[in-house]
Amino acid sequence: MPDNLTRICNLKDNVGKIVTLGGWVYHCRPGGKVIFLVLRDGSGLCQCVIEKANITEELFDQLKHLSTESSLTVTGTAKKDARSTGGYELAVTDAKILCPSKDYPITPKSHGTDFLLKNRHLHLRSQKTWCIGRIRHTLIDAIRTFFNSNGFTLVDTPILTGIAGEEAGSLFEVDYFGQPAHLTQTGQLHLESATMSFGKVYCFGPTFRAEKSKTRRHLTEFWMVEPEVAFIDLDGLLELSENFVASLVTAVLKNNRAELQTLGADIEALKKITAPFYRLTYTEAVDILTSKKTVDFFATQLEDFKTQKQSLLKKIDSLQGESETANKQWKKDKLAAELIDARAELGEIEIKIENNPKHAELAVNFQWGKDLGGSNETIISMMHDKPVFVTHYPAAAKAFYMKQNLDNADIVNNFDMLAPAGFGEIIGGSMREDDYEKLLNKINAQEYDLENYQWYLDLRRYGSVPHGGFGLGVERTLAWLTGEKHIRQCIAFPRMTDKIMI
RNA sequence: UCCCCGAUAGCUCAAUUGGUAGAGCGAGCGGCUGUUAACCGCUAGGUCGUAGGUUCGAGUCCUACUCGGGGAGCCA
Numbered sequence: 015m016p017d018n019l020t021r022i023c024n025l026k027d028n029v030g031k032i033v034t035l036g037g038w039v040y041h042c043r044p045g046g047k048v049i050f051l052v053l054r055d056g057s058g059l060c061q062c063v064i065e066k067a068n069i070t071e072e073l074f075d076q077l078k079h080l081s082t083e084s085s086l087t088v089t090g091t092a093k094k095d096a097r098s099t100g101g102y103e104l105a106v107t108d109a110k111i112l113c114p115s116k117d118y119p120i121t122p123k124s125h126g127t128d129f130l131l132k133n134r135h136l137h138l139r140s141q142k143t144w145c146i147g148r149i150r151h152t153l154i155d156a157i158r159t160f161f162n163s164n165g166f167t168l169v170d171t172p173i174l175t176g177i178a179g180e181e182a183g184s185l186f187e188v189d190y191f192g193q194p195a196h197l198t199q200t201g202q203l204h205l206e207s208a209t210m211s212f213g214k215v216y217c218f219g220p221t222f223r224a225e226k227s228k229t230r231r232h233l234t235e236f237w238m239v240e241p242e243v244a245f246i247d248l249d250g251l252l253e254l255s256e257n258f259v260a261s262l263v264t265a266v267l268k269n270n271r272a273e274l275q276t277l278g279a280d281i282e283a284l285k286k287i288t289a290p291f292y293r294l295t296y297t298e299a300v301d302i303l304t305s306k307k308t309v310d311f312f313a314t315q316l317e318d319f320k321t322q323k324q325s326l327l328k329k330i331d332s333l334q335g336e337s338e339t340a341n342k343q344w345k346k347d348k349l350a351a352e353l354i355d356a357r358a359e360l361g362e363i364e365i366k367i368e369n370n371p372k373h374a375e376l377a378v379n380f381q382w383g384k385d386l387g388g389s390n391e392t393i394i395s396m397m398h399d400k401p402v403f404v405t406h407y408p409a410a411a412k413a414f415y416m417k418q419n420l421d422n423a424d425i426v427n428n429f430d431m432l433a434p435a436g437f438g439e440i441i442g443g444s445m446r447e448d449d450y451e452k453l454l455n456k457i458n459a460q461e462y463d464l465e466n467y468q469w470y471l472d473l474r475r476y477g478s479v480p481h482g483g484f485g486l487g488v489e490r491t492l493a494w495l496t497g498e499k500h501i502r503q504c505i506a507f508p509r510m511t512d513k514i515m516i
Numbered sequence: 517u518c519c520c521c522g523a524u525a526g527c528u529c530a531a532u533u534g535g536u537a538g539a540g541c542g543a544g545c546g547g548c549u550g551u552u553a554a555c556c557g558c559u560a561g562g563u564c565g566u567a568g569g570u571u572c573g574a575g576u577c578c579u580a581c582u583c584g585g586g587g588a589g590c591c592a
Contacts, residue, residue, distance in 0.1 A: 045554095048550075123527065364521095387590085
């Protein structure tokens with residue numbers, strides 16, 4: 015095995031030199047005397063041009079029959095060539111096939127989500143999945159960089175725990191040597207304890223929620239980063255989180271422009287994401303939801319959907335007409351393929367048309383006091399071109415630890431950050447109740463077992479200070495940045511409602 | 517837990533009011549020196565999710581079940 019392989023991303027520094035690449039066949043287009051083989055090596059794509067005259071006949075025949083995802087090394091001269099995938103190509107003089115790949119299940123044509131998830135171990139090699147993975151890497155690096163360079167100390171909170179952060183009922187139970195325990199739902203409670211040691215801390219790891227939510231923004235295992243700060247107020251938390259999110263966007267724009275383009279992300283919209291973000295109170299948000307503005311919003315949206323549906327129906331009609339009169343077989347085939355795409359699109363629009371009045375009703379009939387639902391957040395989010403803070407939710411709808419507002423006992427000093435373009439919540443955070451009596455009353459009112467919370471109450475017994483923090487969902491943030499519809503695409507091996515594929 | 521939709525070739529999907537199971541891609545063989553999801557010709561590939569029912573006849577209609585998708589609730 016050669017140990018002097020050149021990576022495709024470094025070809026630009028090796029133009030004119032003889033190099034060896036190691037990778038997998040992304041595409042292979044064999045000709046009679048020339049083979050165009052696009053090689054994938056994990057750092058990029060490179061078209062390798064194999065001319066029959068330049069290698070042995072035996073090797074040429076072997077390469078000619080090489081199928082997708084076969085592994086090999088190829089040696090040749092690196093050239094700059096605008097016609098080539100990636101801008102550089104290799105004039106091949108030698109190659110060594112390591113493992114031919116027969117009947118690779120993932121083809122260049124479309125596949126269903128179920129099939130791709132069952133083949134996730136192979137789907138990771140696909141271009142789109144690879145691009146998302148690269149951006150995820152940047153995102154996570156930027157998250158750590160932001161906190162590390164702003165005076166935060168990393169504290170690793172336990173994954174196995176006996177204490178619940180939010181309401182129970184959405185916990186994965188585990189048998190811990192005969193004792194009941196569960197997988198962590200948040201590191202927050204432990205983090206509050208660490209804040210009283212370091213002042214500014216964060217934890218970053220997987221989080222587990224046994225919610226049976228079949229939506230595009232739920233996973234049962236996801237990654238969350240949670241900062242916690244002592245001596246801060248709600249305004250301070252908002253500033254921290256908007257500077258934080260803006261820094262993430264900057265890092266991704268700087269490092270992953272090509273990947274964002276491949277994925278079709280809205281780069282111009284991302285460029286606008288700079289602090290400060292918009293600020294709304296929960297009460298203001300409810301006013302918007304129940305206003306004429308929202309009624310109009312849904313009406314306009316419905317009209318758009320209907321227009322789209324009509325033009326799709328027209329397209330399908332004309333495609334069918336063309337198909338009947340087409341005399342060439344290849345023309346018919348092409349039309350058939352277009353018909354399939356148009357029908358799939360039509361199906362999606364019809365679902366949107368069906369959901370529109372349901373979501374409109376949920377918004378218009380919204381009652382002050384309830385938590386904002388996913389579709390409500392989507393509306394608020396779609397009305398803005400930057401992230402929106404929604405603050406001061408009703409206390410009854412929120413977790414016991416959130417700090418009661420001093421002017422209005424019915425609300426808490428908390429906030430959600432909604433990403434724009436309709437993606438919805440990516441951050442949830444709050445000031446924490448630092449008053450011993452008030453916290454004790456909340457725990458009792460929820461009928462939690464007081465024994466379990468004595469250590470948490472200790473934080474309010476010994477030198478309690480105003481403090482707060484928030485949690486940012488990595489996959490949701492990534493879905494927003496990349497324009498992915500579903501967050502299951504934003505983690506290598508997604509875990510969804512009571513199903514583990516691989 | 518509730519509501520809606522779906523299951524046909526390895527994959528993505530067609531099949532008129534119930535009447536002989538079809539395409540593209542992928543796979544195999546052949547052709548082509550500049551291809552970009554290449555193209556052209558040929559070949560193989562099916563217990564129509566499972567179990568019942570209606571019918572002369574069911575992929576198509578009815579019932580139940582299994583699995584999947586979307587949404588609600590809940591949330592990052």
